[in-house]
Amino acid sequence: MGQRLSLYIHIPYCVKRCGYCDFNTYTPKELGQSGLGKSEISSQYIDSAILEIDRASSELADTVSIGTIFFGGGTPSLMEGRDINRILSHIRQQFIVEDDCEITMEANPDSVDEENLAAFVSAGVNRFSFGLQTIAPHLLKTLDRTHNEESILKALEIAVKLGVKNLSADLIYGTPGESMEDLIKTLEFALHLPINHISAYALIVEKGTKLASQISRGEISAPDDDLMADKYLVIDSTLEKNGFQWYELSNWAKAGAQSQHNQVYWTGGNWWGIGPGAHSFLGDRRWWNIKNPISYIAALSKNESVIAESEVLSDENKRDEKIMLKIRMRSGLARSDLRASDIAVIERYINSGDIDLENWEKGAVVLTLSGRLIADRIVRDLVV
């Protein structure tokens, strides 16, 4: 006992695939399950997820308590309320769940209504992260998103009415065709929402996505890194001015509203990922499941392993990951995590204004605003 564990539950379904997305998610059509209704898919999949939860509990239930739970996807909000309830009830049966356990669900503003949100909340979800991305219609089209300002406002209104205090919005910036004005309008809109957390991600053109092929065909121009940098600066100053403080490179929160679950990833905590393609990390062992939901379901029903690959981290791997992850956070990297030979690198970046001197004198490597923009470069210098 005494160890904390986080659970990630992957919901690998979407109504349609967005043009920029390379996540492990499928439309019913892609799985050849178009004949099945939403509730059949949902309940069949939850049966399997519960089998994997049982595996986790037989390995760990005696030694851990659950600190955070996160439903990600895909589109978790596509699931039936009763199915989410089945999962959370099962977890409570199998594990000790801490009283203040943060239970987050990623939600698509389009796929929520009063009924299912109420069901999620009564099942125990106490934090929603809404995919807002942008409010500019021409960018939503490029991103293949179908929501609008109205559906977002409505979704949040319902959540507030249901008494959910922790609400977050995800933004995407740097979509081809986005002007600075588009971004500022989106920020202003987000700042008027009843939320206490914002994630803002620069668009990454992932290989194999529809967006990538549109760019390679020259139909859409590639995002420009220099413009991205300008936009990051605008986002950070706008959010900071409005009471949202950065606590990770792409995440800002009002006091006390940081995502507990995501911080587990960045600080080397333990988590078990349930579902196809989900990653898990325990001590120095990491593994990830087979990606295809149908194969995943089949393996569980035959009582076979669902692990696709695993690795045991060497000391060097652990050190690299610690630097790579902790440097992204406002709490920073501890001076004690560094080797003597790293000090020269740190001093160089202090001189160039990329690492904060005051924090360094207190024993922590904390990036300044300009340092955050070149964090990967600083990491490369520290891991060599």
Add this chain to the structure above:
Amino acid sequence: MPALSANKAPQPAATNPEIIRNFCIIAHIDHGKSTLADRMLQLTEVVDPRNMRAQYLDRMDIERERGITIKSQAVRLPWTSGIDGKDYILNMIDTPGHVDFTYEVSRSLAACEGAILLVDCAQGIEAQTLANLYLAMENNLTIIPVLNKIDLPAAQPEKFAKELAKLIGCEPEDCFRVSGKTGDGVLELLDEIVKQIPPPQGDADKPARALIFDSVYDSYRGVVTYVRVIDGKLSPRDQIQMFSTGVKHEMLEVGVISPEPIASKGLGVGEVGYLITGVKDVRQSRVGDTVTTAIRPATQALAGYKDPVPMVFSGLYPIDGDEYPVLRDALERLQLNDAALVYEPETSAALGFGFRCGFLGLLHMEIVRERLEREFNLTLISTAPNVVYQLTTEEGKELIVTNPSEFPQTKILSVKEPIVRATVLAPSEFIGTIMELCQQRRGTLLGMDYLSEDRIEIRYNLPLAEIVFDFFDQLKSRTRGYASLDYEPIGDAEGDLVKVDILLQGETVDAFSSIVHRDKAYAYGVLMTAKLRELIPRQQFEVPIQAAIGSRIIARETIRAIRKDVLAKCYGGDITRKRKLLEKQKEGKKRMKMVGRVEVPQEAFIAALSTNADSEKVKAKK
């Protein structure tokens, strides 16, 4: 049956010079010399049919793959003439076929009384063949013109017979027609060699004198020296002496190649064979030197000995600095077999530790580099090749510069560079193109002649530095591959030459310094700075790239500072992927070279220093 069985054939050291015929084959790459040699080996039955393979005499893989002969050999072929029915000994001396090895060719020719001029009758004579033909004529060799590949559908024997007749001064009917591939006409050619080529002349009673025409390092036997005996006799128990150095060696073995080495009781007048003395380094047994006996030394050396003079220099650096000792050992090993290769340690601020190497020419350079990479598993960066410059300073001091970075910026009175006489053979439709190229490369037209109605020979004097800089590639591409080139050094001439330095953030990058003609300095500077701007990744700060002559900046580009170098998201599922990417970048970073504060990836150096073909090679390797 004209072939002679080995035991009935006249034996070495007991063969009357009257029945010896020494000949070589002059041919361009791909004109079928090795295939013709194969047929001769078969007809004379010196190779068991079961052991026969294509290009039998080409020893090294690299020779067989590139279809060129780097090291010559001499094969003793017993033959019964179909004309007079008598037994003869034919010594076929294989010659290297490339411009870089002109001196070695000239020594092989000096060991012969006759030469077969072999020309592909679908292509006609090429520049190098022509140069070697002139060399053979200067040596008073009997020339037998032979048209090869008469079996090809594209063969034009009539046309090229006329061309050859005009060059040699014979009748077109005198040209032999053979096919090395089918063997057609080869038997008749062997008889013709006996008939036309004179037997060697020499005095058996005089002190021994033998010409070294090749010297090869063998890892089991040490150096194998190929000689042609002019006077006297060499016997297995002789102590021999090298004329140029006076050094004496114990003879361990004398023999002939037929086509495998066979020890013999010696070598007499006119005979061709090999000596083994236990020497480990070809530089102690140099091509062109005269071998005599210690007990009764000759007083006069044979004419024509020359030390090999490197003409082209380049810095060779291991990509992985840890491989420096491997490179050093590899060069040492190669030098055992290559008297023309010279090298000395060199340090470059940009490339680290390496060697400045001198080569006979571009092909020699390429072969050495390829052997280093292939036989010693090295991955190398080579700096752009350059020639030797002779400088006179204002104080009247003479300086020899083989590395552009050592070229002083000031107080130079004059600079001399090597000049070559170049011969280009091509279809006449390309006259304009070729002249334009030669003019651009500071050439002086010497003259031109029609070889036949539609083929032309153009002669130019050109600075060697211009040839070293992609001239051959340009010539080939502008003439769709039809032109051939040969050149020979003719001396040095003063040129208006300047050193162009490339600076990154104000620091000179030694590996990029180059010596160019003043009129071309600007174009070179613009080209290099633009190339580097593409190749060097953005840094945290702005990086100016400048080209300069002394302190005068002639071109400038700027790499803008990087603004953003971070991935936006990093959640549970991204961590492994991101760490693996980081591990790859770590490796890349170790191979990063620092120029001042600027990180320059190795690939940028390679790409900036290479011609396009080279950088493709590097890409393919990765």
